[in-house]
Amino acid sequence: MSINIGKRFLIVDDDSDDRELFREALTAVEAEVVLYSAANGQTAIEKLASQAIDQPDIIFLDLNMPVMNGWDCLNQLKSLQEYKNIPVIIHTTSSHTQDKKLAKERGAICLFTKPDDFKRLKAILEIVVEKMNKKAVDSICEAVYKYLQLI
DSSP states (O other): OOOOTTOEEEEEOSOHHHHHHHHHHHHHHOTTOEEEEESSHHHHHHHHHTTSSOOOSEEEEOSSOSSSOHHHHHHHHHHSTTTTTSOEEEEESOOOHHHHHHHHHTTOSEEEEOOSSHHHHHHHHHHHHHHHHTTOGGGHHHHHHHHHHHO
């Protein structure tokens, strides 16, 4: 039995509170989702390579992490044939314009700053899940950016 697209997420973040908040928000949006997590880029790559987790349909990647930061993890993901087509959203505390540009150049579909509350995170994940269910991954970032401008 295969799982439909949009049902497997991977959150890579060293902050356990942020991972738990993400889990709660995602479960509130879609209870059927499978959420994998890793505390840094190296752990994420190791879990994928060892097949300890199924290949995710999308990856949310923090930038500032110990062991392997998000930039190095993104570079590795995009350089490996088996992972290069997994959409990656940089989900970080950074709001630097340069980081947004760099994220796109390195193969992420976009970068957005972590919302500071559950309601906003849930709304963003609703957009992501809706776009993934419609197989409209390319329009996720535009929709998220539009939402963030409205709040």
